[in-house]
Amino acid sequence: MKQNIYILPSSVIILSIAVIIAALNLEEAAPVIVGEGMQPRVFPIFLMGLNIFLSLLMLWEFSRNPPGSIPLEGFPTYGSIILFVLFFIITQYIDMFIGIAVVMFLMCRLWGERRLAVNLALALSTPLVIFFLFDLVLKIRFPRGLLTDWYYG
Incomplete structure (x- = not known):
């Protein structure tokens, strides 16, 4: 061992x-x-x-210092893996920013954050900051999706 x-x-x-x-x-x-x-x-x-x-x-x-035995991972770890698969699916078929918001909200809930306002604020503000940082500051356009088609026209 x-x-x-x-x-x-x-x-x-x-x-x-x-x-x-x-x-x-x-x-x-x-x-x-x-x-x-x-x-x-x-x-x-x-x-x-x-x-x-x-x-x-x-x-x-x-x-x-050899590490001790590691206990088996719980549901939040396996749930996170499932959420990453969900993120891939949403990104491919709908929009990357919708995928970020949905998965961040669900991951907050999965890992134990009970305050709905905090979950929503984090899930909505992070994709917005990422989008506007890359689009306005770095001048990098994102791949087409539901929201990006609406924004880019």
Whole structure:
């Protein structure tokens, strides 16, 4: 059982190294679009380097203090997985922002938030902030959907 705790971090390290090798062997690099700052080609390499660092930290911590047995997950965890499937379906057939609002509302309820006003405020404000941040500030258009068709005309 003690060896099983090393499987996940070791697998993440191996996968991250494979992604870094693949990213470095690409024939065509993405064009420089941002100017200064992190470029699109460097971003996955940066994330995989961060994965490797955190996995090594996890291996070191496991060697010092092996984790105890973990209890089985409850319904909120499995319910969240079901809600992510629901989000995919709503996003594909209706609209991404409606999917975000519906799933955030249901996830708040699932994880125990009983105040209806808080659930509604979070579920409605988050998609609005995301939409207007990306549309007005970053000038990024979203894929077509029920609400985005209405907004974009």
